[in-house]
Amino acid sequence: MIKFEHVSKTYPNGVKGLQDINLEIEDGEFVGIIGMSGAGKSTFIRTINRLNNITEGKLTVDGVEISNLKGKALRRFRRKVGMIFQSYNLVPRITVIRNVMSSLVPDMPLWRVILGLFSKNDKMRALEALDRVSMLDKAFVRTDQLSGGQQQRVSLARTLAQNPSVLLADEPVAALDPVTAHEVMDDFKRINDELGQTVLINIHHVDLALDYAKRIIGIRSGRVVYDGPVSGVTQEILDNIYSKDEAE
């Protein structure tokens, strides 16, 4: 379970990214985070795996207060909480399978990753993860030969191979055409249904969020202004999430 208790994040320049967030996310939930550009969606997601440090409050994942994690414990924690980015973050000039296997060896020197010194077990795990996102046939293709949607699936497979219990995705389909965006969202849904991993997705497109998520968190100016089931999201609630604060 992920638990926010009075969590705030103020950036060093004084911008308040998050303000007094209080909520719980149970294991296996599928949550869509929506809000205007600059509302704090990325900040919210990134606090969960400590890409952003919170400045106030308490954030616990499975009972562990993550602000206290350091070194090896932090690296281990980050494997449990996988992250997928809009820009895929893959190494373009190596094969798909090597990209996926790179997630298995966070403690290995980069040169070993580049040279591909992986065990048979690593290869099997990577192939299984690629199979989950229907990319098995591309395992030995050079990554930069794939389309954007295919690269995002590889990125998802790379995260899956590390067997996380939580998947965080920061605008994973923002760069994709609508058809491909649906395909990638279908992957997230299948993974959530079949593997029971918690999925939290920041999403620009409200329609996609409402189609796929079960719970919606609406953020405006760093504050949660809606938190509830998709069925409870009315036009009035959307207008509120997508309105500017008077102070702005």
Ligand SMILES: Nc1ncnc2c1ncn2[C@@H]1O[C@H](COP(=O)(O)OP(=O)(O)OP(=O)(O)O)[C@@H](O)[C@H]1O
């Ligand atoms: N590193 C940073 N330093 C200072 N301010 C930041 C930093 N990162 C984000 N912010 C500010 O924090 C606020 C929230 O930004 P955030 O990126 O979380 O919003 P977002 O909802 O994800 O927006 P978008 O949809 O455009 O990515 C914005 O005002 C932004 O300018």
